[in-house]
Amino acid sequence: MDFVGSDRVWPQGGRSAAAARPGPAPSGLPTARRVAGGPNVISAKIVVGGGFGAGKTTFVGSVSEIVPLTTEAVLTDASASMDDLAATPDKSTTTVAMDFGRLSLDEELILYLFGTPGQHRFWFMWDDLVRGAIGAVVLVDTRRLADCFAAVDFFEDRGLPYIIGVNCFDGVLSHRVEDVREALAIESAVPIIPCDARERESTKNTLIALVEHAMRRSVAARA
Numbered sequence: 001m002d003f004v005g006s007d008r009v010w011p012q013g014g015r016s017a018a019a020a021r022p023g024p025a026p027s028g029l030p031t032a033r034r035v036a037g038g039p040n041v042i043s044a045k046i047v048v049g050g051g052f053g054a055g056k057t058t059f060v061g062s063v064s065e066i067v068p069l070t071t072e073a074v075l076t077d078a079s080a081s082m083d084d085l086a087a088t089p090d091k092s093t094t095t096v097a098m099d100f101g102r103l104s105l106d107e108e109l110i111l112y113l114f115g116t117p118g119q120h121r122f123w124f125m126w127d128d129l130v131r132g133a134i135g136a137v138v139l140v141d142t143r144r145l146a147d148c149f150a151a152v153d154f155f156e157d158r159g160l161p162y163i164i165g166v167n168c169f170d171g172v173l174s175h176r177v178e179d180v181r182e183a184l185a186i187e188s189a190v191p192i193i194p195c196d197a198r199e200r201e202s203t204k205n206t207l208i209a210l211v212e213h214a215m216r217r218s219v220a221a222r223a
């Protein structure tokens, strides 16, 4: 993904460093489970979080090898004062519970993908959705960077390994990865992956980066 952006500083500033305190490292990947289908087949749960309209449902849908389960509700005039559609004028629905999809990374590893709702009024569901997950992708739209701060805080507070997926809405990376890292106040070990949520290969590579990151965290925690 080529960088074509500017050195623009986000008007809303970055995430507060105080909020970036790392959570406790996970003790391993206890929630990756062996499943029927062969003695070496394991499954793992992945959560896809982020702000309203960052592309979570699109991300799960583009990579899922089954027809994804979605829980979309039509956006009506009643939500116009709360839901900012300026950056995504074609958006007509929003997730009210979760997205669900499945991806076989290879013959031995199946990922179950759970997309979260983005709107704050549905955030009470996040605690249930992350239970048993090995890690999370936080999808970021750099035009509305601050919308992802709460998701980053959420995963850090729970000590769940996460990576940042910068969803390149116009097919281009409009801010440098290091600028995104600084604005989000996240440690250098957390991968930031430019991606296109509409593209299967891009989404798959982002998920591979998360699995590798979660495994590194697991090994480090056990050392």
Ligand SMILES: Nc1nc2c(ncn2[C@@H]2O[C@H](COP(=O)(O)OP(=O)(O)OP(=O)(O)O)[C@@H](O)[C@H]2O)c(=O)[nH]1
Pocket: 050, 051, 052, 053, 054, 055, 056, 057, 058, 059, 088, 090, 091, 092, 093, 094, 095, 116, 117, 118, 119, 167, 168, 169, 170, 171, 196, 197, 198
């Ligand atoms: N151009 C472009 N549009 C995208 C991309 N990803 C998502 N969209 C569009 O952006 C809008 C929002 O995408 P969703 O996948 O519904 O976003 P979401 O994060 O699931 O939204 P909520 O569940 O409401 O928080 C939709 O109209 C998508 O078609 C992208 O990578 N590029």
Ligand SMILES: [Mg+2]
Pocket: 056, 057, 058, 094, 095, 099, 115, 116, 117, 118
């Ligand atoms: Mg959604």
